[in-house]
Amino acid sequence: MELNRRDFIKISGATAAGVAVSGLGFDLSQVKSHASMLKTQYAKETTTICCYCAVGCGAIVHTSKRGDGRVINIEGDPDHVINRGSLCSKGSALKQLTENENRLTEPMYRAPYSDKWQTVSWDWALEKITDRVKKTRDMTFEKTNAKGQTVNRTTRIASLGSAAMDNEECWIYQSLMRSLGLVYIEHQARI
């Protein structure tokens, strides 16, 4: 069952109203009837936490067990103790973030002075990145600073990222960057 655009706007508006601006006289029965239609019998059901703000609302993802194995629907998780099934407009549109034709699906490369992207393989991209990291690091590594103190670092490579990663990814990422000697390690929390 696909939602059309108008239904979506109605639902997200009504959901937000139910949560944030109750008492405006929206008819919530529409939300309930849509939610029940979207129960998907032949799908894998997994729980997730919304990827936008840090309230940490729970959602249920239905993934097709047949055909393309893609997301059929994402809706609020009624058993999640924070949001109890409610989602805002962005959370209600989570499916469209996942099943989106604008997403990047292949590694791409832009050569110096080029005006276009070219598609490349993961193997090629990671090999070249490894080469660039090693060359820059080895050429610019400082064992000591201007005062002669041991610093073992490079200030010529910088990293930004990322509050969009999972905890475990953040941890292994900082461990890799620090092992390379980076000191310019920053991310969204600074802004």
Added chain:
Amino acid sequence: MTNHWIDIKNSDCILIMGSNAAENHPISFKYVTQAMDKGAKLINVDPRFTRTSSKADIYTALRSGTDIAFLGGMIKYILDNDLYNKEYTAAYTNAPFIVGKSYGFEDGLFSGYQKNEEGPSLGSYDKSKWAFEMDDKGVPKMDRTLTHEQCVFQLLKTHYKRYDLDTVSKVTGTPKEDLLTVYKTYAATGKRDKAGTIMYAMGWTQHTVGTQNIRTMAMIQLLLGNMGMAGGGVNALRGESNVQGSTDHCLLWHIWPGYLKTPRASNDSLDAYNAKWTPKTNDPLSANWWSNYPKYSVSLLKSFFGEAATPSNQFGYNWLPKVDDNGVYSWFDLFDAMYKEEIKGFFAWGQNPACSGSNASKIRKAMENLDWMVNVNLFDNETGSFWKGPGTDASKIKTEVFMLPAAVSVEKEGSITNSGRWMQWRYQGPKPLGDSRPDGDIIMELGHRIKEAYKTSSGVFKEPIVNLKWDYDTNGVYDPHKAAKEINGYFTRDITIKDKLYKKGTLVPSFAFLQADGSTSSGNWLYCNSYTEKGNMAARRSQKDAANNIGLYPEFAWCWPVNRRIIYNRASVDPKGRPWDEKDWVIKFAGKEVGGKYVSNKWLGDVPDGGWYPLENPDGSKRADAKQPFIMQKHGHGQIFGPGRADGPFPEHYEPLECPVEKNYFSSRMISPTAAVYSTKADSHATCDPRFPFVGTTYRVSEHWQTGLMTRPQEWLMELQPNMFVEMSEELAKLRGIKNGERVNVSSARASVECTAMVTKRFKPFTIGYSTVHQVGIPWHYGWRWPSTGTEESANLLTPPAGDPNTRIPETKAFMVNVTKL
């Protein structure tokens, strides 16, 4: 957040200031309205009437950048009218501490100031001038009656004497009667069984006085006895799903996982490092929790380097990079260095700095100086494609760019930590779309390749790379459970603690078991207890509430530290261990009492913030085995006087770098004397300049998220919020002859951005001093890459090159603009 989302329902008075929770954290409002249904008052203070304001009992406006004036007035009101919680203030805060005679404050400057001619910092303080007086045992001198003329409480009174209603109103533009209504309503939470809470966000952080905005409120919360209480606390509404976790794991230049310090160059050995950063106290009543610092730092080094980290090589301490003692490597400084051609390689991982950083034109220009960039994201963005952005000539830009496609969160497994410190596990639904990959897979493979390159060929200082522990995969695929266990930590050899044997490889039950001798490894002591032999605590789903029935849900997910849902909760009880609020109690002492003395130790409710005995027995006698409740503070007390801050121990009002007034009514200092202001030719600013007469601020809408990079490529959300707009009052629109829906130019000293005019009643002109000041608001969700018209640009092209002295967070909430018809 010291508390958590559900806890908002327990509040008696909710102040939303520096946030628009109804639109930017919509589900949080479920708990605001639940509190209101039970009789709580909602106060909203915002330059603009928002959907949050529409639900408030009391709404009033202030000019952007004047929050300290507003709240300083509240401190004065609380003190003048004796509305503070006297027992709490005297027992738990540093209000009784005696400050040394070298402390002083005159005309906007604290003692110990030195101007800095080189920049970007305008100046700095010698903080030793603000030290407490110590007794002969080395414990701060105190006067619990709060009457000593040099005690913090008396200095506080003197400092805020100047923040009278007339002056505050002249600065903020808030009518005096509104100030009084807000002060009176919020100060009512000073009663012992009442709790007030604050919900703030970027409206407070993004200022050159951001840290002190929040400190002013924290001081109010201490005076009113609201810290540690259900429905109280200081609550930052964080804006990204895992920005709490990414901060805890310290993807930041100045800290290591678990808020340990990044080593300075002068910390030339592990011993020197631990000695420097482990605070010491001589007060037997202070827990001084950070005295455990070496246990956490050594356990972290073990997690970096595993078996290669040994006592003989200082656990690999010198393999890790050191920063210069006075160096600053923050976001602003990073792009300043890049602009000055000092950075060659750059990872932009799940980030879009071309639209998110203040003064974004400088950032975009700086990226042209790079040799290479790795951009990992879900969608093509303004950062990865900067070389074809507006005004660029690709044929002149040398930068190689690798754009790597990442998987969406529902396509992978792992945990994130919400604003209430809850770590929650997510599962994989579909496989990653096309040839996209989870970030974890990309990081693991890149790490393997770099390690291999250093193993098989010559290279500089190989040790940290070849010795890096890098086994977070199963059958060649990244395994988040292995990384989660590394973060929690495990015993590295058989060891007996408190008569119990823990075998090598056993997961450490909690950070109380961590050791400084290498027998434990833990990637982040704060998360030690999250993944134990009992299982993955973050994946728990129990619907059962705790005995106090205040919505703690202790077995739903997991929260740091040690699943304590409300931190500083030892301050929610009086010195005898009895809750200030019997109804919505957080913890209470339930040990046995014999003859007016406690003889056994037991606490009920939330995990107590340290399980020591209460400070006093039921008969009022003091206990020697007790601890003060603020266990993370060296002296165990909440800091009304904050001698560690870069810009002064008490918050003081200064104007933003760009402001509409020629005079600061509180002193002759205009901008914070310690703010960071950048000064390349790409860093212009203009204050009190007739070319830019209106105050500008940035904000968000519900339908987009951050730079919009994840929401602008979505059809439905784009239809709901299709373009860049500037919101202005009817008065300003009339003044400039602008009609609602017309396209206009918004310009600052740095750039000009085309916007659709949105004329509303939600902005009203302010009366500041004796003149009228208009303010406009712009959302920061747009950028040229999406929508494909390329006409909707980033608000951050307009925002200023200045940041907070403590954090260097940019001042994107208050700057000066002009609005003209196209």
